[in-house]
Amino acid sequence: xxxxxxxxxxxxxxxxxxxxxxxxxxxxxxxxxxxxxxxxxxxxxxxxxxxxxxxxxxxxxxxxxxxxxxxxxxxxxxxxxxxxxxxxxxxxxxxxxxxxxxxxxxxxxxxxxxxxxxxxxxxxxxxxxxxxxxxxxxxxxxxxxxxxxxxxxxxxxxxxxxxxxxxxxxxxxxx
Numbered sequence: 001x002x003x004x005x006x007x008x009x010x011x012x013x014x015x016x017x018x019x020x021x022x023x024x025x026x027x028x029x030x031x032x033x034x035x036x037x038x039x040x041x042x043x044x045x046x047x048x049x050x051x052x053x054x055x056x057x058x059x060x061x062x063x064x065x066x067x068x069x070x071x072x073x074x075x076x077x078x079x080x081x082x083x084x085x086x087x088x089x090x091x092x093x094x095x096x097x098x099x100x101x102x103x104x105x106x107x108x109x110x111x112x113x114x115x116x117x118x119x120x121x122x123x124x125x126x127x128x129x130x131x132x133x134x135x136x137x138x139x140x141x142x143x144x145x146x147x148x149x150x151x152x153x154x155x156x157x158x159x160x161x162x163x164x165x166x167x168x169x170x171x172x173x174x175x
Contacts, residue, residue, distance in 0.1 A: 005105045007060035007074065007113065010046040014061055017070055018043055021092050031154045049077070054117035062093065062106040071097040074106040076114055076123060087114060087123040091137070098133070107141040111166060121168055126151040126161040138164035 020026070022033045034042070046059040059075035072093035079088045089110060093103045114123055127134035129148060139145070143164035151161035 004065040005071070005102055005109060006063045006065055007106065007109050008063055009050045010059040010061060010073075010075075011050065012047060014046070014070075015039070015043050017061060017073060018046075020094055021073060023095075025095050026092055031157060046075075049075070054113075055119040057087065058113070060106075060110070062091075062102065064097070064102065069097075071102055072106065074103075074110045076110060076118075078120070081124060084122075085120050087118060087120050089123055089125045091134075101140075103134075103137045104140045107137055111141065115168055118168055123166045123168060125164045126153070127164070129160045129162055135162055135164075138162075142166065 018039050022039055024033060027033050049057050049059050057075065057077035059073060061070050062072040062074055063069065064071045072091065074089070074091040076087045076089045079086060081088070089107065091103055091106055091110075093106070111123070123143075125134075125138050125143060126149070127138065129135075135145075143166045146163040146165050149161055149163045150158040151163070152158050153161075
């Protein structure tokens with residue numbers, strides 16, 4: 001059965017979702033919960049991303065259809081990786097909605113958005129080598145595993161991760 005989700009741009013009413021994603025069950029692979037001030041700063045960054053041009057990156061609320069329930073987040077942003085301008089992607093589905101294929105559906109929707117609006121040639125994700133679920137999401141969404149890397153997250157903390165890559169086809173936005 002196909003999982004139906006829609007991606008809605010991050011807005012000022014979505015702070016509650018950041019709070020839910022900051023729970024220990026959601027941050028175990030990300031270095032643990034952030035401080036309340038860091039969450040406020042993150043909310044500001046996510047709102048600012050929604051005001052920029054679409055190719056610069058976006059955060060989205062993942063909404064289950066047809067119920068309209070918010071079930072998580074997915075997004076992409078610009079970064080340099082190994083001297084190249086790339087996009088990085090990240091996602092999180094709330095615990096009560098995990099295991100239903102919703103992260104794959106959200107990432108697949110995000111890839112469609114980036115194919116339409118992106119200007120860079122690749123999108124990368126860096127789940128920890130110990131995070132089987134997120135690595136499975138990458139594989140099922142069509143990303144290619146390029147091998148193991150030490151990726152810093154949080155900044156300054158190297159973490160063994162897999163580098164996953166999605167090559168964006170040349171098109172009006174990227175070519």
